[in-house]
Amino acid sequence: MLKNITQKFSKTEWSWIFQDWANSVYSLMITTAIFPIFYKSVTDAAGISSSDSTAYLGYANSVATILIGLLAPLLGTIADFPRVRKPLFTVGTMLGIVAVFSMMFTSNSGWLTLLVLYCVSAIGFGMANIFYDGSLMDVTSRNRLDQVSSAGFGFGYIGSVIPFLIFMVFQLGGFFDARTTVNIGFLLTAMWWFVFTIPYWKNVEQTTYSVKEGNLLASTWRSITNTLSEIKQYKHISLFLIAYFFYIDGVGTIIKMATSVGTDIGLSADELIVMLLIVQIVAFPCTIIYGLLAKKFGTRSMLFVGISTYMIICIIALGLETYNDFLVLAILVGTAQGGIQSLSRSYFGQMIPGKNTNQFFGFYNIFGKFSSVLGTTALGIVAQLTDDSLKGVFALIVQFLIGAVLLYLAKPPVQEQLV
Template sequence: MKREPATSRFKYTKEERSWIMQDWGNSAYSIMITTAVFPLFFKAVASSGGLSDATSTAYWGYANSIATLIVSLLAPILGALADYKNQRMSMFTFFTLSGIVATLAFSFAPAGSWLYLFIFYVISAIGFSGANIFYDGSLIDVTTNSRMDRVSSAGFGWGYIGSSIPFVIFIAFQLTGVLPVSQTTLIKMGFVLTAVWWFVFTIPYWKNVEQKSFIEREPHLIKNSFLRLWSTLRGIKEYRQAFLFLIAYFFYIDGVGTIFKMATAVGSDIGLSANDLIVVMLIVQFVAFPFSILYGVLAKRFGAKNMIFVGIITYTFICIYALQLESLQTFIILALLVGTAQGGVQSLSRSLFGQLIPKERANEFFGFYNIFGKFAAVVGPLLVGIIAQVTGNSLDGVFALIILFVIGGVLLIFVKIPHEKEVE
């Protein structure tokens, strides 16, 4: 089915803009809750509640593992259910509001109640990741195949800026001390800001994005959703290109995610301070914005698959350059390189997968996409940890990630991309 295109290849339709703004809104959760502020707050509360540093770190790891496991196991069935007519938006709304309400609940945490934070963090993480299954699946309904790369890239690009604004506001208040409140109160205000930001910028998505590709409703939705999943797995040869891509994606996205997650630990190992690492984090965010957009534009000319190869080559060089890390200057250079490729690889992987799957079953297939992305977060950190422990140098562990990029790149060569002509 052909949809109404944008008036210009350099402008976005109302649906495309609304879809992009959802990334702008929910990405605030990624940096404020997942990465920067909440982990430190959780450890501080756990410490005041009598837990040791090692124990609180372990519980933080358990919380992330529980949320990841739940979403990963539920993703295919949730996606299969969302493929039925009028199902996707209600499921998206349930998970989004669960994440927003749980994030807001952080601001009411009793002193020393780490268990309260543990429970609501798991709920918020499930809400955030669960909603993204349906958000990713809706990409095929807001644009055409020929514009999908650029729209997906714009989502990631603007998401980097959207995630940075609440964080910068929080840091500005923290550093200046202009508000006459305690540090704990300021942090809780940051959680409120994150929840409100997420909610407000999801409103355009609720208003303007519709489910156009779907399967007609039938009795016994859950039972039939499981049957469709089983049919998909049994007929894997029919979707050979999509599943071959997922295997390639599993390897190279593991390398991408590992470098991002391990960057703080590696920076600390070479002697960088917490403030240095915050600055570097912001550098990655702001550099990733224009380069994510650029990847989408270049994909129009050279193809998404070729641009993913550019990103993989960039990350391979990053692994080699990591051996030279010894100062803030060299770490900033590494951060700049990561920023040039991170958003582009992620966004084009999403849009390329969207072009390989049956549109009426997009949510089901993006459920599988979510599984491969989530479980890809296992091999890379394990590889870094083992190599670093054996050699006594974490930089050797980063270098070893080349293996993942090479395997992913080689597998990607064999993925055949359909060329479907559409009206611009």
């Protein structure tokens, strides 16, 4: 089946897919694995309690997402000017890579410096993804959006697992001291991200754009207000964006905070690394399957499946006690994580008009980014108030419920019906 899937993509589509292969290493190695584990060891050494350090990480995620969220519509609008999408993508990508590389040179007590570099890397990653998401419309046709978007997320899991396995060899083999092993992880992440972005730089060109008149700032502001007015005219698009805001909140919060929560309940670094590997292994085929099932049952239907899975995850989280309990949760996360993200992106791409795609994706990203603020901040507050991170995870179920209701209400008009 995999062979049949891979033969269907053009060179340009493959180059776009490989950018997911390249940047997904950041999501796994920095957002989810190496950084949170190392950060926890640094804060422990500094005498900071586990609940406080988890809260501080949540707040750092909130700061980064607020900044990129505020910039998202502006950057998305600017990227619809001819010949600017790739340069701005490059700025974001290199900002993230350099910040990750710089983490190698922080001191073992510099937890605040680590958080600052993490924020900078997250801003670069988020900025690059605004232009990456928008360029989906540059590489494929509308009837292939689900397939290409799902393949990007699916192969992204494989692309992140390979350097993660290399890191695991050093981590579990004990060849070097803990700090050297962490630095190897940071170096692997930066190098992998850079090298596998090269196909995107070489082969993906901006083919969708709008001709702008006047100076850049005036034209950008005019485009933002025009796009906002246009979005308001499409009730189903507006409702979908609000639904996305709520349900992707839980997804993003679980991705960003899972390792920190696992540490709080007593899981070792080795146990967390194995658990994260399982998520990646499960996620690859499940993301591809989501794309195939969307073609048969409809993208919207599969989004409801993903939301329902995460609601179950929130309920199970309350009873987490052992490593085996966490493994069950990790498998469930893996079944839905890539599918709900990839189909949200492609479903939105199917909804929006053919013009000004990056402007629309700019608003798509701002809703996604600001939702991470809500979840990580809420989890941090609940963790500090109750001294129990798991209750913060359970609280996310409210957002999934709201997201599901709004997604149901966001059904397109009959003449624009999406399956």
